[in-house]
Amino acid sequence: DTEVTQTPKHLVMGMTNKKSLKCEQHMGHRAMYWYKQKAKKPPELMFVYSYEKLSINESVPSRFSPECPNSSLLNLHLHALQPEDSALYLCASSTRLAGGTDTQYFGPGTRLTVL
Amino acid sequence: GQNIDQPTEMTATEGAIVQINCTYQTSGFNGLFWYQQHAGEAPTFLSYNVLDGLEEKGRFSSFLSRSKGYSYLLLKELQMKDSASYLCAVREGDSNYQLIWGAGTKLIIKP
Numbered sequence: 001d002t003e004v005t006q007t008p009k010h011l012v013m014g015m016t017n018k019k020s021l022k023c024e025q026h027m028g029h030r031a032m033y034w035y036k037q038k039a040k041k042p043p044e045l046m047f048v049y050s051y052e053k054l055s056i057n058e059s060v061p062s063r064f065s066p067e068c069p070n071s072s073l074l075n076l077h078l079h080a081l082q083p084e085d086s087a088l089y090l091c092a093s094s095t096r097l098a099g100g101t102d103t104q105y106f107g108p109g110t111r112l113t114v115l
Numbered sequence: 116g117q118n119i120d121q122p123t124e125m126t127a128t129e130g131a132i133v134q135i136n137c138t139y140q141t142s143g144f145n146g147l148f149w150y151q152q153h154a155g156e157a158p159t160f161l162s163y164n165v166l167d168g169l170e171e172k173g174r175f176s177s178f179l180s181r182s183k184g185y186s187y188l189l190l191k192e193l194q195m196k197d198s199a200s201y202l203c204a205v206r207e208g209d210s211n212y213q214l215i216w217g218a219g220t221k222l223i224i225k226p
Contacts, residue, residue: 031211031212033212040218040219041218042202042204042216042217042218042219043158043216045212045214048212055212056212088155090157090158094211096211097210097211097212098209098210098211101146101163101165102211103148103160103163104160104211104214105160106150106157106158106159106160107157108156108157109155109156109157111155
């Protein structure tokens, strides 16, 4: 099973709303990632978790708040977003953070629209 | 500086062969990945090269020359479902998050 799942598939929210994106994997991976992808652009790394601890925050605005409640789950809490935050949000996981031929496996993404 | 170059768009015919090139200049090198991404969907892992040479996986093959900073993805017996963007990514260091992504090549397959 090389599946990463994400919910919801689509999300429309106003600038004053609070919402959360969810990501789950049951491959025993201990590194999980959030990416943001705009149309016709490559994914941009936002956050990295390793063994449920935040390892990397790529200077992401505080209106995005990640959370890793356990080794299988990764959340992204959204609050007071701007229209320019509209994008495809991708979750990925890998066996661990470093080394070898490790590959990131991506979830299907959440298409977020901020009105 | 860090740079990965891929053609923006390519067109090929169903049943034919197409080669998508990727050249890179990065501060380090610890492997090169190819991902396929259909419009509006997530990237799907295709191949990984860390040593020079050709890796074959069914209809898809990937080649790497580290001395030339060059890779290509070869797709044979093209099918309509191969219409997608193909992303080249270089891992610069030991950590899996240290990926430098190309902008992707949009491949259009015509009947």
